[in-house]
Amino acid sequence: MRRGETPDLWSRYLAGEPLTSEERLRLEEALRSDRAVQSELLEDAELDGLLQARAKTGSESGLFAQAFLNRLKAEREATGFIKKVETRLGEGDPPKKPGLPDGPRQVEQPATPKRPPTRRANSRTSTPGPHLGPLLIAAGVLFGIVLFFITSSSNSSSPAPANGGSSSAARQKSEREQALSAESKRREAEARLLEIRRKREELARQAAQPGQDPEEQQKRKTEEKRLSGDKERIERELAEAIELAKKLRQPSTEGRPREERPDEPQDPPKEPGLSQETAVMVAIVERVAGEVFIIGKAGKTEAQANRAISAGQGVETGANSLLVLKYPDGTRLECGVETVIREFSHVRGKRLFIQKGAVKSQVAKQPKDQPMVLETPHGEADVLGTTLRLYVDPDPKKGTKLEVEEGKVELKNLAAKTVFVESGHYAVAAVGVELVALPLARLLLPAPWMDQDIGAVGVSGSASYSSGTFTVKGAGADIGMTADSFNYLYQQLTGDGTLIAHVTALGNTSPGAQAGVMIRETLSPSSTFADMLITPRGVSFQGRKQSGTPNFNLGGQSVTVPYWLKIARTGSTFVGSISPDGKSWKDVGTATISMGQTAFIGLAVVSQNTATTTIVVVDLVTR
Amino acid sequence: LVPHEAQVDEGELIERARQGSEEAFSSLLRLHQGRVRSFVACHLHAWDVVDDLAQDVFLAAYRDLESYRAEGSFAHWLLGIARYKVLMHLREEERRRCRESGTLESLVAGLRAGRLESETVGTAIHERKLTALEGCLEKLPDPSAKLLAAYYARGGRSEDLARSQGKSGSALRMTILKIRKALRECISLRLGDAGASA
Numbered sequence: 001m002r003r004g005e006t007p008d009l010w011s012r013y014l015a016g017e018p019l020t021s022e023e024r025l026r027l028e029e030a031l032r033s034d035r036a037v038q039s040e041l042l043e044d045a046e047l048d049g050l051l052q053a054r055a056k057t058g059s060e061s062g063l064f065a066q067a068f069l070n071r072l073k074a075e076r077e078a079t080g081f082i083k084k085v086e087t088r089l090g091e092g093d094p095p096k097k098p099g100l101p102d103g104p105r106q107v108e109q110p111a112t113p114k115r116p117p118t119r120r121a122n123s124r125t126s127t128p129g130p131h132l133g134p135l136l137i138a139a140g141v142l143f144g145i146v147l148f149f150i151t152s153s154s155n156s157s158s159p160a161p162a163n164g165g166s167s168s169a170a171r172q173k174s175e176r177e178q179a180l181s182a183e184s185k186r187r188e189a190e191a192r193l194l195e196i197r198r199k200r201e202e203l204a205r206q207a208a209q210p211g212q213d214p215e216e217q218q219k220r221k222t223e224e225k226r227l228s229g230d231k232e233r234i235e236r237e238l239a240e241a242i243e244l245a246k247k248l249r250q251p252s253t254e255g256r257p258r259e260e261r262p263d264e265p266q267d268p269p270k271e272p273g274l275s276q277e278t279a280v281m282v283a284i285v286e287r288v289a290g291e292v293f294i295i296g297k298a299g300k301t302e303a304q305a306n307r308a309i310s311a312g313q314g315v316e317t318g319a320n321s322l323l324v325l326k327y328p329d330g331t332r333l334e335c336g337v338e339t340v341i342r343e344f345s346h347v348r349g350k351r352l353f354i355q356k357g358a359v360k361s362q363v364a365k366q367p368k369d370q371p372m373v374l375e376t377p378h379g380e381a382d383v384l385g386t387t388l389r390l391y392v393d394p395d396p397k398k399g400t401k402l403e404v405e406e407g408k409v410e411l412k413n414l415a416a417k418t419v420f421v422e423s424g425h426y427a428v429a430a431v432g433v434e435l436v437a438l439p440l441a442r443l444l445l446p447a448p449w450m451d452q453d454i455g456a457v458g459v460s461g462s463a464s465y466s467s468g469t470f471t472v473k474g475a476g477a478d479i480g481m482t483a484d485s486f487n488y489l490y491q492q493l494t495g496d497g498t499l500i501a502h503v504t505a506l507g508n509t510s511p512g513a514q515a516g517v518m519i520r521e522t523l524s525p526s527s528t529f530a531d532m533l534i535t536p537r538g539v540s541f542q543g544r545k546q547s548g549t550p551n552f553n554l555g556g557q558s559v560t561v562p563y564w565l566k567i568a569r570t571g572s573t574f575v576g577s578i579s580p581d582g583k584s585w586k587d588v589g590t591a592t593i594s595m596g597q598t599a600f601i602g603l604a605v606v607s608q609n610t611a612t613t614t615i616v617v618v619d620l621v622t623r
Numbered sequence: 624l625v626p627h628e629a630q631v632d633e634g635e636l637i638e639r640a641r642q643g644s645e646e647a648f649s650s651l652l653r654l655h656q657g658r659v660r661s662f663v664a665c666h667l668h669a670w671d672v673v674d675d676l677a678q679d680v681f682l683a684a685y686r687d688l689e690s691y692r693a694e695g696s697f698a699h700w701l702l703g704i705a706r707y708k709v710l711m712h713l714r715e716e717e718r719r720r721c722r723e724s725g726t727l728e729s730l731v732a733g734l735r736a737g738r739l740e741s742e743t744v745g746t747a748i749h750e751r752k753l754t755a756l757e758g759c760l761e762k763l764p765d766p767s768a769k770l771l772a773a774y775y776a777r778g779g780r781s782e783d784l785a786r787s788q789g790k791s792g793s794a795l796r797m798t799i800l801k802i803r804k805a806l807r808e809c810i811s812l813r814l815g816d817a818g819a820s821a
Contacts, residue, residue: 011796013727014668015781024727031730042738045731046665047803047810050756053657053664053673055775064660065652068678069645072685312718345718415687415700416707431687 006030010041014048281308282344283325286332289598290321295342314342317357319524327364331372334360337452337523349373354400358452360389363407371410376400379413379429386423398460399430403440411435445470448491449602454484455525458610461487469504470620472515473613474605479514479533480542480551483525486514487613489620490602493519498568499601499620502582506561507614508536509607515616517567518604519574521547521595528593531604532565532576539565541576541589554589567601633697641688648688652681655698659705662749666709666739668731670778676712680705702746710739751814759809767802774799 009027013019019027031038285292285307293300294307295314303315309325315335317323323335327350335341339357349370355377363372365385374381376392378399386407392400402411403426412418413429421427421437429435445451451463451472459475474487499517506515516533530543539556556578564579572592577585607614633654639647660677667673683704684691691700713736720729760768773784774795785795 007797007800008793011800012793015796019727028727028730031734038734042731042734043807044800044803045668045735046738047756047807049664049667049673050661050753051771051775051803052670052778053661054756055772055778056660056664056670056674064656064674064677065649067674068652068681069649071678072645072682343718412707414683414704414707415690416703432689434690 006037006041010044014045282311282313282346282350283309283327283331283333285309285323286326287322287324289323290337291318292316292321292323292335293318295340309344311345313344314340314353316340319522329366330364332362336360336450351375354390354392356392356394358389358391360387362387376429378431379411382410382412383407396431397433399428399433401428402426445489449489450491451487451489452523454486454488454523456610457485457487459613461605461613463487463489468619470603470618472603472605472616472618474515474607474616475610475613476606476608477610478512478608479518479529479531479604479606480553482548482550484527484529484606485525485610486604486606488518488520488523488600488602488604490518490523490600493569493599493601495597496568496570497601498566499603500564500566500582501603502562502564502619503534503616504562504619505615505617506534506536507607507616509609509612509614511536512608513606513614514608515603515605515614515618517565517576517602519567519569519595519599519601521599523600528595530567530569530574530576530591530593532567532578532588533604534559534561534563534565534578536560539563539578539588541591543574543591543593545591545593552591554591556588569595569599569601634693637688637691637693637697640685648685651697655701656681658698658750658753659701661753662702662705662746663709665749666735667712672712676708677705679708683708698750699746702749706739706746710736713739748814752810755810755813756806758813759806762809763802763806767805771799771802 005026009019009023009030013027031041285294285303285305288303288305292303293316294303294309295316296312300316303323309315315323315325317335317337317339319337321337323333323339325333325335327333331350333341333352336358339359340355341352341357341359342355343351343353345351349366350372352373353375359374361372361374361383363383363385366372366383368384371382371384374383374390376390376399377394378392378396381388381390381400381402384407386409387405388407388409389403389405390400391403399413400411402409402421404421404423406423408420408422410418410420411427411429413435414431415435417435419427419435419437424440425437426440427435427437445463445465449463449465449470451461453461453474453476455476457474457476461472461474461476463470463472465471470489472487472489476485476487478484479486497519499519501515501517503515507513512535514533514535516531516539518529518531518533520527520529520531524547526544526548528544528547530541532541533539538558540553541556542551542553544551554576559578559580564582564585566575566577566579566585568575568577572594573590574593575590576588578588579585603616603618603620605614605616633651636647636651636654640651656677659680660673663677663680664670664673667676680701684701691697713732716732717729717736720726720732760771763771770788774781777784781792781795781799785792788795790798
């Protein structure tokens, strides 16, 4: 770099003036190669910010306060409407629960994902609100056009043709400047779209809070008008930027058609959402079960074993699914059902964003200054090497629960508080929850047992294990009719199998509180199943022969806990039996149910009271 | 940047805000908006993002007021939220710009996040830095002070100011850069003195 050039480049960069590609590279080099220069320039940037703030905050402090109050008011006004919409969405689409391999689920999954208003999280969500879908698509189209232009512009900046002369160079310079302008406009539009999305997410978050103003009709109109106005305005700006990009494309290709450049290589096929700059492998898929997708900017593709996950991509698991990822250093991630991870990256250490669901992570030893960072909407966990579980609920009040099996993990919440969570402890990062590390009241479930709520249970259930005994808590309305809601301690069953439970205690939350052994095809509420249950009134053998249809119920004799229950599968034949001593068995019912080879077997617990859980203590034996 | 707070019973305002008084929270916002906005601006580049993020900070504080513990300073609590939000933004910016081939912006965002994560530019030093800055601005020669004020009053846009000064844009930017350098040296000296006398 020429002597004295860095301050000039820096002052131009800081003032927002365009730099050429070469100048940008030289400034980058100066920042990377010389720590003294780096420190000086960053200090200068900080002072520049302070001076800007000094000028602004003096003259605009009243405006800032007023803008804040307006925002607060607008969000409150819209809360009722959003809440109503979400309630309706929730009625049409019962919430599902994420589950986790080898561990219990602690957090409830509402029907509509909501996240706190972190700007960082804003650009991660791929499910825009109903008003924003077209806008984001338009932004994507524009982004593609601008990228195409920039590519063209970049090509045109290679050595000029012999007959190009100085006019060609001037044209290229002009194009580059206009490209920067187009890019700037695109960035502004994108930022505004993100801002709208963020505001909507905040509204959704507010809607989840009780005590909202009931004047919904008026508020609905207000909100719709505001969103509509925003949409129209940004679309106009996008259209202008698209027009500009189109104009810019013409001179780049004019007289030099793309097909007349034989040296230009064909674009290689790209993974979804992957640019050439970000095509850096982060991890590979070690194991897949059920519906699992790799998410990129261009959409989803089905995940397959040995497929690479690249920087910038994400993954998504469906109901009844499992995904295991492995990093080159041996770090493993096990993603439970209904889990969404976005933005795998490896810039300075491993980093990923868990939007929702449950993830068990066995982290190999990381460099001291480059911990693996597991971000969630509620905070982040910095890991240097340990085994941990994270349960992430989009509801900010339920937040992120971290359980540490081995080692020590630093958990940070949105209020920037941190806590070190050691082996055998847990902490919750959530709104209104104090960030403290507490000892796990029970030992973690032994493999291969897992636990999760099925259907809309009301209060989250859980399972724990100690000295051969499982203690399971479950809420939920019932097991039966066309869909179930209960807590399920389960493991995968391939082919035939038998489970015996010695139920030694059953909380009497209602006469219909139930616990029992169950085999079900999937973890969705409407799945086919067969179970052998005990209630305070007696036992029953029941099941569902077709997904989403009403259950059958074969009542049994009136017995009380402690008692032994057994469910057995042989092909399509399911038999429920009971025993007072675990030796002498009596069949209560037999049913023929068509079920896939791969199913789930475990203990079902339901309180028949969505406001509270019932506690069941059992010894389980599988055969 | 930082208003006089002696005449305001902040504890009472917090208590009233906790009970749902928007007016009380507005007063808290007016008290602290300067330090929060300046903190955010200190670590970010784009001013339009600064105010949005500063509003996010107050929104988070408004919603989470219950978690504030009186044993700590309210200002420090706010700056803690601000620090986290700025860090989140910078890390996101770092990733987003990297994806968009904006490697310079990505690099700068990453470096700024790294500095913020270190203690050297943490929340505790921010108040002292603001005080030092005010003192150093008073010591600036009058022409420099006026030029700096005019430059920042225009939001850092230098073309028309350069014309009115009979300078090129480049020359004006370099002059401003030199003034900032002098201010940094002054602030550093003052912070060092304060540290020595503390």
